[in-house]
Amino acid sequence: MLCKFERSIFQSADGFCIFGYVTKDAGVPDAAKNDKYFHDSKTHITAVGYNLPPTDAVEVDLIGTWKPSKYGLQYSVDRYDQIVPTNADAIEAYLCSGLIKGVGPSTAKAIVARFGSKALDILESNPQQLLTVKGIAQGKLEKIINSYAETKNLRDLMTYLAPFGVTPNKAAKILEAFGNDSVWIVQHDPFQLCRINGFGFLTVDAIARKTKVSLRNPMRYKGAVKYLLEEARTAGHLFLPEKELISRCYELLNPEDEKEVVPEGDITKAISDLNNGDIYIEGERVYLSYDRMCETEVAKRVVSMLMMDDYYPVYNITSEIAKTEQKIGFKLSDSQAKAVEICLSSQISIMTGGPGTGKTSTLRAILDIYHRTFPANEIQLAAPTGRASRRMTEQTGYPSSTLHSALGLITDEESLLNDGEMLSADLVIVDEFSMVDMHLAYALFKRLKPGAQLIIVGDADQLPSVGAGNVLHELIRCDRIPVAFLDTVFRQASNSRIAMNAHAVNHNDTHLLYGDDFCLYEVADAEEAAALVTKCYLEEAGKVGTENVQILAPFRKRGLVSVNAINEAIQKLVNPHSARVAEVKYGQRIYRVGDRIMQTKNRTDVSNGDVGRIDRISVDEDDECRINVTLLDGREIQYSKDQLEDVDLAYAMSIHKSQGGEYPTVIIPILKEHYIMLRRNLLYTAITRAKGKVILIGHRQAIYTAIHHCDVDQRNTVLADRIDAYYKRFYTQQAV
Numbered sequence: 001m002l003c004k005f006e007r008s009i010f011q012s013a014d015g016f017c018i019f020g021y022v023t024k025d026a027g028v029p030d031a032a033k034n035d036k037y038f039h040d041s042k043t044h045i046t047a048v049g050y051n052l053p054p055t056d057a058v059e060v061d062l063i064g065t066w067k068p069s070k071y072g073l074q075y076s077v078d079r080y081d082q083i084v085p086t087n088a089d090a091i092e093a094y095l096c097s098g099l100i101k102g103v104g105p106s107t108a109k110a111i112v113a114r115f116g117s118k119a120l121d122i123l124e125s126n127p128q129q130l131l132t133v134k135g136i137a138q139g140k141l142e143k144i145i146n147s148y149a150e151t152k153n154l155r156d157l158m159t160y161l162a163p164f165g166v167t168p169n170k171a172a173k174i175l176e177a178f179g180n181d182s183v184w185i186v187q188h189d190p191f192q193l194c195r196i197n198g199f200g201f202l203t204v205d206a207i208a209r210k211t212k213v214s215l216r217n218p219m220r221y222k223g224a225v226k227y228l229l230e231e232a233r234t235a236g237h238l239f240l241p242e243k244e245l246i247s248r249c250y251e252l253l254n255p256e257d258e259k260e261v262v263p264e265g266d267i268t269k270a271i272s273d274l275n276n277g278d279i280y281i282e283g284e285r286v287y288l289s290y291d292r293m294c295e296t297e298v299a300k301r302v303v304s305m306l307m308m309d310d311y312y313p314v315y316n317i318t319s320e321i322a323k324t325e326q327k328i329g330f331k332l333s334d335s336q337a338k339a340v341e342i343c344l345s346s347q348i349s350i351m352t353g354g355p356g357t358g359k360t361s362t363l364r365a366i367l368d369i370y371h372r373t374f375p376a377n378e379i380q381l382a383a384p385t386g387r388a389s390r391r392m393t394e395q396t397g398y399p400s401s402t403l404h405s406a407l408g409l410i411t412d413e414e415s416l417l418n419d420g421e422m423l424s425a426d427l428v429i430v431d432e433f434s435m436v437d438m439h440l441a442y443a444l445f446k447r448l449k450p451g452a453q454l455i456i457v458g459d460a461d462q463l464p465s466v467g468a469g470n471v472l473h474e475l476i477r478c479d480r481i482p483v484a485f486l487d488t489v490f491r492q493a494s495n496s497r498i499a500m501n502a503h504a505v506n507h508n509d510t511h512l513l514y515g516d517d518f519c520l521y522e523v524a525d526a527e528e529a530a531a532l533v534t535k536c537y538l539e540e541a542g543k544v545g546t547e548n549v550q551i552l553a554p555f556r557k558r559g560l561v562s563v564n565a566i567n568e569a570i571q572k573l574v575n576p577h578s579a580r581v582a583e584v585k586y587g588q589r590i591y592r593v594g595d596r597i598m599q600t601k602n603r604t605d606v607s608n609g610d611v612g613r614i615d616r617i618s619v620d621e622d623d624e625c626r627i628n629v630t631l632l633d634g635r636e637i638q639y640s641k642d643q644l645e646d647v648d649l650a651y652a653m654s655i656h657k658s659q660g661g662e663y664p665t666v667i668i669p670i671l672k673e674h675y676i677m678l679r680r681n682l683l684y685t686a687i688t689r690a691k692g693k694v695i696l697i698g699h700r701q702a703i704y705t706a707i708h709h710c711d712v713d714q715r716n717t718v719l720a721d722r723i724d725a726y727y728k729r730f731y732t733q734q735a736v
Contacts, residue, residue, distance in 0.1 A: 001025045001063075001075070002083070005056045006044065012588050017052045018074075021045050021062070029066060032073035049077030057093035059083040079160075088112050091119050102143035104619060110134055123148055157182055164206050170198055187211050194223040201227030201252075215253075216262065221270035224249050226278055229288045233468045237716035238295055238438060239285040245271065285718075291468060294442035298471075299722035301445040303730060305348040305454065306480055317341050324368045328361070336362045339484030343455045344369060346482045350433075350456045350475060353486030354506065355688045356499035359457060360395045362486065363429070366455065367396055370427055380425030382406040384435040386607035388660030390633055392431050402607045403430060407443050409602070422449045432660045433458035437467025438717070461506050462685045466656055470715045478720035480727050498690050505684050510704045520696045520703075529669050530560040532697050534569055537651070540665050540695070546574065546596060547613075547632065550663040551652035552686045554670070554677040561669040567649035571595060574651070582617035584625055586644040593617055597629065598650035598657070606637050609660060611650050655686045666690035670698040670706065678706040 003021035010018040020034070022042050034044040047062055048069075064077040095108035103111070110133050115122050122129050127145050130136050136144070157171045160183065173196050174182045185192050190207040193199045201223045208215065228248050232240050240248070246267055253262040275281045280292045287295075321340060325331050332340065339362050343349045353359050367379065381400035383389040392400040408421060428448060430436070433456045436444070448454060456475065464470045475481055489499050497518035504512055514520055521536070523529045533551060540549045551570075556563045575594045577583065583592040591597065591614060599610045612631035619625055627639040639647065655668075668686045670678070683706040687694055696703065 047075040101147035191219040239287040303726040308347040350483045357486040377426035383431040385609035385660035388432040429455045437465035438469030474719035478723040526560040548664040554674045566652035570651035601646040665693040
């Protein structure tokens with residue numbers, strides 16, 4: 001059916017589209033015609049599909065079937081072909097439609113002026129001639145050629161794979177791996193895709209079912225095993241018990257409607273075949289090999305550091321503390337003084353405590369004494385996020401960096417690949433350690449130079465890391481590492497209801513104190529909560545500025561008070577669409593000049609969790625969209641449109657994402673519908689992000705549920721047991 005694009009109704013980040021089209025096709029059913037919305041003689045229809053071209057610069061031949069939906073009869077597109085334009089005006093519109101990177105309005109106009117109606121033939125068969133067009137140099141030509149080739153080569157592959165949620169980036173990986181055989185392999189031997197990083201079992205299995213290939217394929221079994229272990233990793237587990245893994249595999253490989261049954265024996269063999277390769281079997285535990293290596297190596301390095309404690313005495317500690325107290329102008333408590341002694345006299349130590357318990361002043365004392373005692377030694381301060389590292393610098397006066405940056409890990413995934421150089425520091429202090437997962441812990445311990453001291457600082461009552469493992473909890477649980485517990489709320493903090501209520505939450509006390517700095521607004525339902533969140537945000541932002549107010553929500557996507565829903569609502573109020581304000585669309589999201597945004601992944605010049613404001617959106621000389629952002633610390637960075645994949649609006653963020661940050665005012669919606677997420681450490685983490693004011697909005701009973709629900713995050717990790725076992729083994733060997 002020949003159609004022309006008319007409007008975008010919906011477009012998701014994974015490529016799913018709902019578009020409006022105009023067609024002259026006489027076979028359109030009456031039920032599919034959108035007559036009530038349009039009052040003209042044209043036939044308007046709605047089509048759904050993946051990665052349809054959002055431009056009216058070309059006609060498209062849509063191939064698919066009519067399917068009913070709650071919005072009426074829609075055309076479900078299986079594949080499409082672009083009808084190449086033939087006249088100069090249409091070709092110019094096609095070239096600058098955005099489908100070909102590097103070609104904007106001015107470049108398209110110049111190409112058509114030079115080649116007329118033959119422009120596309122030149123691009124197809126003799127693109128070097130484009131160098132004769134003013135403004136096209138060799139670098140830009142290569143970009144145009146590559147983009148045009150990708151557009152053409154990916155089309156057939158994407159047409160087949162898009163219904164399975166395969167993104168253009170993943171399709172490009174297939175082309176890179178299999179070249180011209182890509183479509184054949186996808187249609188006849190799809191389990192080959194399991195070899196490509198990023199292709200989950202569920203996607204490949206769905207493709208295989210469509211192609212009707214045999215499901216009794218050993219590669220399918222192995223893909224299922226790795227998928228389940230990777231899925232467990234995303235839930236925080238480093239391993240699965242073998243019986244549980246076999247049981248899950250059996251259910252995954254044998255759906256109820258499946259006639260071709262995979263026996264348990266085949267699954268057991270697949271697990272055995274993968275052993276000492278992709279996976280590692282240790283007793284009843286089955287690991288992904290890299291995960292087990294991280295756990296064992298961290299345990300070994302911890303024990304080796306514990307053996308060195310006798311070589312780290314600090315003499316005259318009482319005298320040194322007295323000198324520091326005189327310098328900083330206040331006296332340390334007994335628990336703080338003990339913490340200073342523990343941390344300075346151990347090669348590895350942990351300092352933990354909640355808000356207002358004096359972690360910062362204790363850390364300042366440690367740094368002052370260490371620097372005075374060892375003036376030539378190098379000190380390295382680090383934290384998992386940019387926000388936390390900058391706060392560390394502000395509080396101690398010593399330079400700090402993100403842990404990724406300190407370890408030379410540019411991206412979140414690089415720890416898997418990059419050996420990196422040893423840290424040169426003699427003393428390494430890592431704050432917000434509850435956020436450190438096993439992979440990052442391995443990278444840290446691996447890069448500590450022999451003899452370096454490590455001080456771990458963190459609040460053990462906060463949420464555990466997003467990644468696998470519960471490292472801080474396990475390091476404390478092993479009961480071998482010297483731990484300084486700071487649990488006294490000081491007088492200056494005791495005047496803050498935030499600190500007092502955080503302490504109450506941790507001790508299962510629902511009698512929270514309310515006042516100017518800690519408020520509770522009860523609501524009837526989510527709709528009222530969403531309205532009140534918005535109202536409170538506008539009121540507080542009007543008093544202290546938008547940069548000083550942060551909304552923290554339990555869910556990112558689910559419900560009216562999810563991060564995504566709140567961000568959209570706030571954006572419409574504080575930064576609405578305007579002809580005078582530049583904006584750019586990426587997937588379903590719109591970003592405008594003035595928007596508050598957050599980076600969600602580490603990259604070279606910006607860290608996961610960094611927050612900033614969009615200053616400018618422009619098109620550069622290569623017709624590429626550029627987004628200029630100023631971060632809260634004053635740094636200026638630039639994004640291309642594609643890099644917006646790793647950016648979110650940041651008027652609201654998830655409680656998990658807020659870790660490592662502090663905000664003058666925090667607004668927290670807590671509803672009964674959040675039940676699955678309501679845990680004491682979630683509420684505690686959210687409350688302790690606030691420096692000056694907390695506004696709780698929701699159901700009092702939901703807050704009580706969170707306070708009473710104190711299940712320790714039961715993650716499959718035996719780090720503490722490994723440390724204890726290695727420690728005992730060392731002393732046994734020493735005795736022998």
